[in-house]
Amino acid sequence: MSASTVERIKIWVAVKLGWALPGRMLEAIRGFQATEADGVWHLHRSYQGLTDPRHRSIVFTHSLEEESHADEFARVYKQSSEYGLSPVRYERRTLYERDAPAWKSFAYVHVGEVDATDRFKAIRANLNEGPLRAALETIIDDEEGHIDLTHDILLEMGAKPREIRRELRRVRLARAWENWLRVGTRMADWVITLQLGLIYYLVGPFVFLLARKKLRSVTVEYDNNHLKQM
Amino acid sequence: MTALQISTQPPQPEPRAKLLGFKVLGVSYGYHDASACLVVDGKVIAAVAEERFTRQKHDANFPTFAIEQVLEQAGASIEDIDVVVYHEDPHTKFSRVLTASFAPFPSSRQEFVNSVKTWLGKKLWSLNGLAARLRISPKKIRYLGHHFSHAVQAFMGSGFDEAAILVVDAVGDWSCTAMFKGRWVEGKPEIERLVEVAFPHSIGLVYSAFTAYLGFNPNDSECSTMAIAAFGRPKYAGKVRAILGALEGDHYTVDQRYFNFANFYKGAVTELFLQEFGPGRDARQPLDFSSLDSAVDGVFDRVVDADQQRWADIAASLQLVTEERILQLGQRLHEKTGLTQLCYAGGVSLNCVANYKLLNEGPFTEIFIPPDPGDGGTSVGTSLYASAVEHGGLEPQDLAYSPYVGVAYDEASDLEVIAHLKPDHFLQYLKRGVIGRQGGRWEHETYASDEALADQVAERLLAGQIVGWCQGRFEMGPRALGNRSILIRPDDLELALRLSTLVKERAAYRPYAFSITDKDALEVLDIAPEQVAMQRWMQYAVPVKPAAQAKVRAALHVDKTTRPQVCSAEDNPRYHQLLRSFGQRFGLEVVLNTSFNPSGYPIVATPVEAMAMFARTDMDALVLNRSIIWKQAPIEDQP
Numbered sequence: 001m002s003a004s005t006v007e008r009i010k011i012w013v014a015v016k017l018g019w020a021l022p023g024r025m026l027e028a029i030r031g032f033q034a035t036e037a038d039g040v041w042h043l044h045r046s047y048q049g050l051t052d053p054r055h056r057s058i059v060f061t062h063s064l065e066e067e068s069h070a071d072e073f074a075r076v077y078k079q080s081s082e083y084g085l086s087p088v089r090y091e092r093r094t095l096y097e098r099d100a101p102a103w104k105s106f107a108y109v110h111v112g113e114v115d116a117t118d119r120f121k122a123i124r125a126n127l128n129e130g131p132l133r134a135a136l137e138t139i140i141d142d143e144e145g146h147i148d149l150t151h152d153i154l155l156e157m158g159a160k161p162r163e164i165r166r167e168l169r170r171v172r173l174a175r176a177w178e179n180w181l182r183v184g185t186r187m188a189d190w191v192i193t194l195q196l197g198l199i200y201y202l203v204g205p206f207v208f209l210l211a212r213k214k215l216r217s218v219t220v221e222y223d224n225n226h227l228k229q230m
Numbered sequence: 231m232t233a234l235q236i237s238t239q240p241p242q243p244e245p246r247a248k249l250l251g252f253k254v255l256g257v258s259y260g261y262h263d264a265s266a267c268l269v270v271d272g273k274v275i276a277a278v279a280e281e282r283f284t285r286q287k288h289d290a291n292f293p294t295f296a297i298e299q300v301l302e303q304a305g306a307s308i309e310d311i312d313v314v315v316y317h318e319d320p321h322t323k324f325s326r327v328l329t330a331s332f333a334p335f336p337s338s339r340q341e342f343v344n345s346v347k348t349w350l351g352k353k354l355w356s357l358n359g360l361a362a363r364l365r366i367s368p369k370k371i372r373y374l375g376h377h378f379s380h381a382v383q384a385f386m387g388s389g390f391d392e393a394a395i396l397v398v399d400a401v402g403d404w405s406c407t408a409m410f411k412g413r414w415v416e417g418k419p420e421i422e423r424l425v426e427v428a429f430p431h432s433i434g435l436v437y438s439a440f441t442a443y444l445g446f447n448p449n450d451s452e453c454s455t456m457a458i459a460a461f462g463r464p465k466y467a468g469k470v471r472a473i474l475g476a477l478e479g480d481h482y483t484v485d486q487r488y489f490n491f492a493n494f495y496k497g498a499v500t501e502l503f504l505q506e507f508g509p510g511r512d513a514r515q516p517l518d519f520s521s522l523d524s525a526v527d528g529v530f531d532r533v534v535d536a537d538q539q540r541w542a543d544i545a546a547s548l549q550l551v552t553e554e555r556i557l558q559l560g561q562r563l564h565e566k567t568g569l570t571q572l573c574y575a576g577g578v579s580l581n582c583v584a585n586y587k588l589l590n591e592g593p594f595t596e597i598f599i600p601p602d603p604g605d606g607g608t609s610v611g612t613s614l615y616a617s618a619v620e621h622g623g624l625e626p627q628d629l630a631y632s633p634y635v636g637v638a639y640d641e642a643s644d645l646e647v648i649a650h651l652k653p654d655h656f657l658q659y660l661k662r663g664v665i666g667r668q669g670g671r672w673e674h675e676t677y678a679s680d681e682a683l684a685d686q687v688a689e690r691l692l693a694g695q696i697v698g699w700c701q702g703r704f705e706m707g708p709r710a711l712g713n714r715s716i717l718i719r720p721d722d723l724e725l726a727l728r729l730s731t732l733v734k735e736r737a738a739y740r741p742y743a744f745s746i747t748d749k750d751a752l753e754v755l756d757i758a759p760e761q762v763a764m765q766r767w768m769q770y771a772v773p774v775k776p777a778a779q780a781k782v783r784a785a786l787h788v789d790k791t792t793r794p795q796v797c798s799a800e801d802n803p804r805y806h807q808l809l810r811s812f813g814q815r816f817g818l819e820v821v822l823n824t825s826f827n828p829s830g831y832p833i834v835a836t837p838v839e840a841m842a843m844f845a846r847t848d849m850d851a852l853v854l855n856r857s858i859i860w861k862q863a864p865i866e867d868q869p
Contacts (some may be wrong), residue, residue, distance in 0.1 A: 040842075041285050047838050053643070057650035058480035060838065064845055066743055074830065075662070082512040086446040087830060091291040093286040107508035136546070163786035190346075196343040215333050215492065218481045220404045220426035227315075227619055230357050230368045 008122050015126040026081050029132060033073035034088035039066040039112065045094060046105040058153060065142050072135045079131055103157040107167040110150035111175060117143040236391075243571055246396075246440065253310055254623035256359060256613030257297065258317035260353055262288040262449060263606035265706075266296035267635075268304055269613040270521075272624040274387075274631035276303035277706045279606045280424040282636065287841070288450060289832075293362060299637050308364050315372045315616040316694040317379040317608035318354045319537045323403040326429055330492040332801070340495040372616055376402025377576075378410075380603075381421055383611025384573035385412040386618070388598035389627045394567040396559060399434045399576030399604075400449075406432030407478070412573065417623050419615065424515050424566055425480040429708055430491040432484060433555055434578050436474050439489050440548045442498035444541050445511030450575030456583055458739045459549035460789045461519040462542030470551040477558040511541050520721050520738035521731075521787050528730045552586045557592055564593035571596045575603040575611075577768075580708065582793045586770040589761060599769045601633035633711055633767060634802065636704030637835065641854035648672045648859065656845060661828075664732050664848050669864030676857040680804050683856050684811035690860075691719050692815045695850035696729055698826055700840045702855070704833070709768045709823035711795055712745055714807030714833045716849070718784070719812075720744050720822040726784035729822075732848035735829035740786035743768055745795040747819040754820065755794060765796040778818070785822040795823060811856040 019025040043063035048054045077085045095108045120140050127133040152166050251271035258265050259280070267277035274298065281287055283295035291831065301307060327349060331342040352359070361368045374382070380397040395410035395808040405426035412421045437455065438448035446454045475483045490496045504510065511517075518534045534542075560572065563723065572594040579585065579599050589597050600607050611632070618624045657666040677683040690697055701713045710716075714735065718725050730736045746754060751762050756773040771791045774782060779790060786792050800807045812820030826840060827833045828847070834840045837854050844859065846854040851860040 008786060044630075044838050044842075045284075048836070051643075053646040056643075056647045060647060060651070061655050061842065063838075064656045064659045064842060067842060067846065068661075071661065078514070082445075082514060084445070084451070084513040085830065086447050086450070089284075089286045089289050089291060092295070107413060128562045172515070193343055194384070196346055197339055200339050202341045204332055204335040204342075208332050211329045211332040211335075214329050215428075215430060217428050218431055218483055220428045222322075222404065223402070223423055224319055225378040225381070225410075225421065225423045227346065227372050227374055227616060228319070228628075230361070230371040230373065 007118065011122040013128055015123055018206075025132070026077060029073055029077045029080070030085065030088055033070050033077060033085070034090065035116070036066050036070035036073060037087070038061075038090060038092075040070065041092060042095065042105065042109060046102065046109070048100045049098075049105070052157075055153065055157060058149070062146065062149060065146070069139050069142065072139060076131045077133050097140070101157075101159070103154055103159040103164075104167055106153045106157065106173050107164065110147065110154065111151055111166065111168060111171045113143055113146045115175070117147060132174065138139050231833075234629060248251045252310050252617060253304075253306065254613040254617045254620075254778045255297065255300070255308075255311045255314045256317070256609035256611075256616070257293060258605055258609040258612075259290055259293050260318065260320075260356055261524045261605060262290045263604055264293040264296065265602075265606040265609045266293045266300045268300040268306070268610040269610075269617045270304065271621065272617045272628045273297030274612065274614070274629075274635050275309070276609060276637070277602075277607075277610045277631075277635045278637060278704075279602075279832070281707070282704065282835040285831055287830065287832045289623050292359070294363075297364070308366060311370065313372055313616050313620055314360060314364065314366060314370050315374070315612045316357060316360055317374065317376065317605070317612050318356070319373055319375045319403055320354055322375060324354050326401075326404050330429065334490075334493040337496070338493045339778050344495070367399045372620075374612055374615070375591060376608075377405045377408040377426060378423075379608040379612050381408065381410045381412070381611075382419070382576045382615035383571075383600055383608050384477070384575035384598065384603070385410075385419065385421060386614035386629050387600050387631050388571075388573045389630045390571045390573065390596075390598065391626055392569060393571040393573045393598070394563045394569045394594070397573075397574075397576040398556065398559065398562055398578035399432075399436060400438055401429045401432055404428055406430075406434060407482075407559065407576075409559070409566065411567045411569070414626050415745065417618075419618050419626075424563070427481045430484065430486060430489075431482060432491070433474065433482075433552060434576070435489070435491050437548065437578065437581075439491075439498040440544070443503070443507070443510040444545060444598040445513040445515065448498065448618055449585070450578070451514065452577075452736065454740060455545050456549060456581060457521070457737075457787070458517060458519055458542045459545040459583070460521075460741075460787050460791075461739065462539070462544070463782055464547040464550040466547035466830065467550050471554075474551055474555060477555065477562055480562060482555060482558075492528050502563055507544055508540060509537075511537070511773050517643070517737065517739055519788075520661060521741040522726055522738060522784065523788070549581075549583060552578075552581065554585045556581075556584045556588055560588050560594065561593040575600055577604045578803040579603040582769055582771040583791075585688070586772055586791075589764065589770060590757075595760070596603055597764060600769050601709070601711075603633075603769075604708070607707060608823045632801065633707055633709070634703045634713055636713075637705050638703045639836050641837045641857050644841060644854065645674050645676070645857055645859070647841075648674055653845070653861070659846060661732065661735065661846050661848075664846070667864050671862050673862045674768060674857055674859040678806045678856075680856070681811070683853070683858070684804075684808040686855055686858060687717075687808055687851075688811035688815055689810055690851050690858075691717060694719065694725050695720060696725070696733055697850065698840055698844055698852040699805075699808075700826065700834065700837065700852070700854050704835055707767070709795075709824075710823065710833055711767060712797060712802045712808075712823065714826040714835075715745075715823045716826050717808075717821045717823055719816065720782040720785045721780065722819055723784050726822065729824070733843075734824065736824075737796070741792070742795040742822050742824050743787045744785035744820050745794070745805070745809060745823040747806060747813065748796050748798045750813065750819045751794070751796045754782060754818065755796075762796055765794050766798075766801060768793045768795045770794075781816075781818050782820055782822075804842050808810070 256267040264280040280293040407427040
């Protein structure tokens with residue numbers, strides 16, 4: 001079974017089953033908004049690293065498109081949620097060291113665009129009519145354009161086709177590894193959640209009265225007000 | 231010398247060869263508003279919030295970029311740093327988190343699991359994490375309790391020799407409100423704890439819970455609660471007073487039956503709260519109030535439904551009781567210390583309405599609130615404190631700093647991009663409601679002097695344009711004080727409405743503020759002359775004189791107050807020049823000033839971020855240092 005088939009099955013399960021649970025679809029939309037905003041951030045970082053004003057103008061325009069996608073997802077979220085949109089806060093990481101060739105960032109962006117387009121298409125295929133589906137129609141059109149655009153930028157910035165192929169392969173491997181790490185983290189998270197749940201019920205009965213007593217204090221007696229050394 | 235006479239010219243980054251002093255890096259992160267600050271021999275060299283580099287509002291992650299930037303501003307590397315100081319005691323805080331999550335047993339499993347996961351996974355090891363990520367010896371790391379960090383944040387930059395210190399926020403490690411007394415003895419600060427009110431008795435948490443109940447994001451949109459309070463009557467004040475008790479001796483209590491402070495996953499408020507106050511607001515439900523409505527003697531022609539009015543009345547009641555409690559705390563602190571100078575910090579000190587009440591009706595003659603009094607500013611206070619304690623030899627006035635301690639960017643290479651831009655390409659990506667026209671293009675011009683630039687911008691403002699104004703080093707803290715601002719003329723309600731809908735995407739019930747020169751401040755602001763110097767950083771909502779209201783109507787709230795920035799030539803020369811140039815044409819040296827950020831994002835830092843907002847919104851012109859960029863209409867549309 002190919003990776004894309006696995007991905008499509010995962011998406012079918014998530015959309016048809018997972019999103020039926022309360023709040024799951026909204027959480028996913030919040031994630032899409034964050035991913036698009038993350039794209040804008042990376043593009044702005046790349047912009048700072050470029051010197052050719054023409055390249056910069058292309059990246060700038062591209063960032064405006066991604067920003068409008070983030071806005072679109074935020075709008076869909078706000079239409080559907082009784083709570084305001086509290087943004088996801090990723091720990092941002094730069095893709096490459098400062099002295100790495102500027103074109104390499106676009107290899108990463110290119111792979112991201114391909115993945116996002118495939119994922120959005122698979123989600124659209126499983127969605128009924130509604131605001132999210134309508135938003136995805138436009139966004140998928142744009143993202144398909146971005147796939148070509150980012151590839152063109154790679155060539156235009158002087159990267160050789162062989163270098164591009166090698167970098168794209170490296171980025172795909174890195175992203176696959178990140179995905180596996182994510183799956184592993186999620187599994188570890190389930191185990192820890194289960195363990196902590198057990199600890200809660202085992203320890204709780206013996207300590208909750210003490211905890212309640214402690215919270216009845218109206219002032220803090222312990223003086224923690226000085227400079228300490230680690 | 232008092233705090234208010236101290237020169238706060240922004241220090242310029244110094245070349246590395248000169249950077250020989252005692253260097254302290256302040257770091258705060260973990261809950262919200264991560265930041266970093268570099269202090270050398272008691273001088274703030276740079277202080278920045280992580281959100282300005284990650285474009286994630288209130289970013290709490292490890293401030294990688296902020297640290298990188300403050301070091302770069304000084305031409306320093308991490309090896310040059312003598313001491314790193316962290317704003318919290320993670321072990322004490324963990325003990326509170328654990329206690330709070332066990333107390334509601336057996337209904338708090340989710341709270342316990344999620345808290346412990348986060349704490350054991352990361353936060354408990356913050357100090358070790360700091361050493362590892364910065365690759366420095368743990369011996370260089372210092373830390374302070376959370377409220378003590380706020381106390382030093384309030385005191386250290388004040389310039390006062392001796393002052394009462396009040397800290398009011400949501401919750402730190404164990405305390406939620408704290409009183410201290412600070413003074414300088416032989417070149418070193420001494421800060422004595424007087425009282426700490428313990429969790430869960432928290433004014434900040436009560437305010438945030440009401441904010442969530444009113445359909446806004448807690449820890450972000452408390453300003454919206456404060457804004458709609460002006461549209462209500464405090465009909466529920468009695469009920470709120472019963473919940474947020476009056477000061478008894480040195481402390482107050484909060485009736486916990488109304489809130490889930492120790493069990494967040496059950497929602498901010500309890501069933502009992504809903505029985506008392508009625509159903510809360512769903513974020514999708516409209517709030518039709520507008521600070522830009524015309525009103526006669528406080529009566530508006532706009533009619534809102536009963537639920538909306540009830541929410542505004544509840545907000546008004548909460549605001550009133552919050553003000554009463556802050557005032558009581560101030561009075562008690564004054565009784566305990568006998569001092570008339572106050573340093574005030576913590577998230578609640580961002581409540582500009584309560585601040586003015588404390589200033590105007592409280593026992594203090596001078597109040598110092600740092601430019602960033604929330605968690606983000608603790609990195610500044612703690613690094614100043616560590617510098618003074620460990621290095622010594624400093625005087626209080628040596629430590630005064632201005633908010634302009636961020637990063638500056640040159641715009642020359644960004645201007646080169648303009649020739650290659652094709653605005654038609656991004657017409658379909660404009661913000662909703664913004665109408666772009668095919669064939670338009672961008673133009674730009676750079677001016678040789680501040681005077682020439684100011685004249686050009688003043689003409690545009692007078693003509694009713696919306697101008698983005700991006701200058702020099704960006705501000706530390708949540709206020710745009712003329713270095714990352716959006717400006718319009720202050721008397722035009724329709725223009726302000728356009729700014730709200732097509733640029734800021736800002737709810738109409740939220741009022742704007744203005745910047746005014748020190749020369750014209752008393753002509754407009756209905757305050758005592760000695761209070762003018764305290765209005766530099768938009769921290770007090772003050773009344774405006776009736777005779778001046780029409781001239782600044784778009785920057786007034788419905789109660790005819792505003793949150794002014796009184797700007798002197800010493801504070802911000804280029805912005806002051808603009809105010810003067812505009813004043814020559816308008817008759818008053820004042821402009822409406824709002825922060826330069828799209829809704830939901832932090833204030834812009836770099837030229838490209840400013841240009842992106844300029845591109846997608848209905849802004850007419852963008853000023854980057856001494857250059858102006860403007861949108862040229864298509865040929866056929868030109869007059």
